[in-house]
Amino acid sequence: MRPYAIALCAAVLLVAFDILSAPALFLRTAGETIVLVRQIHGETPLTIRFIHSVQKTPVEEFLTARADGRFHLYRTRYQSHGVGLPFLPEEGAFRQEDGHFVLDMDRTYETLSLRTGVGTQLVIEAGGQELRAYERYPAGTRIDLTVAPLYTYFD
Numbered sequence: 145m146r147p148y149a150i151a152l153c154a155a156v157l158l159v160a161f162d163i164l165s166a167p168a169l170f171l172r173t174a175g176e177t178i179v180l181v182r183q184i185h186g187e188t189p190l191t192i193r194f195i196h197s198v199q200k201t202p203v204e205e206f207l208t209a210r211a212d213g214r215f216h217l218y219r220t221r222y223q224s225h226g227v228g229l230p231f232l233p234e235e236g237a238f239r240q241e242d243g244h245f246v247l248d249m250d251r252t253y254e255t256l257s258l259r260t261g262v263g264t265q266l267v268i269e270a271g272g273q274e275l276r277a278y279e280r281y282p283a284g285t286r287i288d289l290t291v292a293p294l295y296t297y298f299d
Contacts, residue, residue: 192269
């Protein structure tokens with residue numbers, strides 16, 4: 145019976161280690177850390193939606209959070225051209241679709257830092273959940289999205 149108990153304990157420890165060392169997607173502010181996705185295997189979809197501060201129109205940015213800790217921006221969708229919105233051919237494949245401007249692109253980021261703003265209605269969607277940052281945090285709050293091992297949540 146004793147070898148069985150030792151083997152069972154070892155198996156439980158290995159599974160716990162695997163879970164805790166897997167990359168997770170975190171949202172961090174100065175006073176809070178939230179786990180958005182517990183385990184990232186390969187790539188996990190991430191969408192950021194907001195109202196553009198100058199154009200006052202909706203913008204959607206489609207990304208993936210990667211297990212290697214980086215973020216990949218592959219598409220932006222918006223309703224108007226103007227200051228701060230991409231439109232040049234060298235920025236990606238540009239097209240119009242259902243009354244929106246769509247830019248397919250290939251950009252990689254090591255980190256993502258966002259800020260809530262007055263009227264920007266920042267929303268982050270990942271792991272099947274939607275976090276309305278503009279309702280949860282005051283304007284001007286810095287929000288960092290990071291991919292790190294799950295055990296860092298307990299630091």
